[in-house]
Amino acid sequence: MQPSPALFRAVADPTRRGILDRLALGDAGASDLDPAHAMSQPAMSQHLKVLREAGLVEVRAHGRRRIYSLQPDALRPIYDWISHYERFWDARLHRLGALLDEQAPYGPEAEDDTP
Amino acid sequence: MQPSPALFRAVADPTRRGILDRLALGDAGASDLDPAHAMSQPAMSQHLKVLREAGLVEVRAHGRRRIYSLQPDALRPIYDWISHYERFWDARLHRLGALLDEQAPYGPEAEDDTP
DNA sequence: TTGACATATAAGCATATTCTTATATGATGT
DNA sequence: ACATCATATAAGAATATGCTTATATGTCAA
DSSP, X not given: OOOOHHHHHHHHSHHXXXXXXXXXXXXXXXXXXXXXXXXXXXXXXXXXXXXXXTTSEEEEEETTEEEEEEOGGGGHHHHHHHHHHHXXXXXXXXXXXXXXXXXXXXXXXXXXXXX | OOOOHHHHHHXXXXXXXXXXXXXXXXXXXXXXXXXXXXXXXXXXXXXXXXXXXXXXXXXEEETTEEEEEEOGGGGHHHHHHHHHHXXXXXXXXXXXXXXXXXXXXXXXXXXXXXX
């Protein structure tokens, strides 16, 4: 089964992946997540919203600050999806695949249209 | 390090993930990849181009057909990126993280602004 | 060679995404 | 209460994405 579009969309953006990487080091307030002020405050807030809606981060209030924390479990659907391909990463399986291809040039379902 | 934007962009689209899932079953001609004619021929061709540019598929000519094959190795950067988060998936580590959080409420870098 | 087939590319349009500026909300310290 | 700080939301503009129709390229079969 496929991961939710919201999840893939959330991690598709390099800025947001950077935020996740940062949060993997430890919880942080929203403003701490962009120390170099590479983007405006609303831009960051919007990225955090996308991550929240994907379940990848959670917020808690600490006074007037919002402390964000990583919810790494939310990445599992992507991990599981990719894991299905892991079996192809073994060189011997690759070799076997090549052998099978020699016998059936382009897969089990392709009809032979060149008699 | 972060996977290339082209790679993440390629798998961010559910239609393209479907194409990859289909190719995991075996090589196929471009037209075989949309048996239900859910989209136009150019749409499929454009999706395949994105996948090609991300290195996720390769083409070979077989007569006038183009046979596409999966290049699963190209998924590894995403897999590796996500693997960094895998260590958080263990419940005991989660527990430990909570304990550490009690001692340092929101991570190692947050300055104490509530005296 | 010629016409049909399989795929790719070009151009244009609708929608989505991401940014910006301006403003709202809510907590803090005086 | 009031000014300030931290964050969120609204609205709009610029760009990116994914689709469509039309057309180009290359192969096959007669």
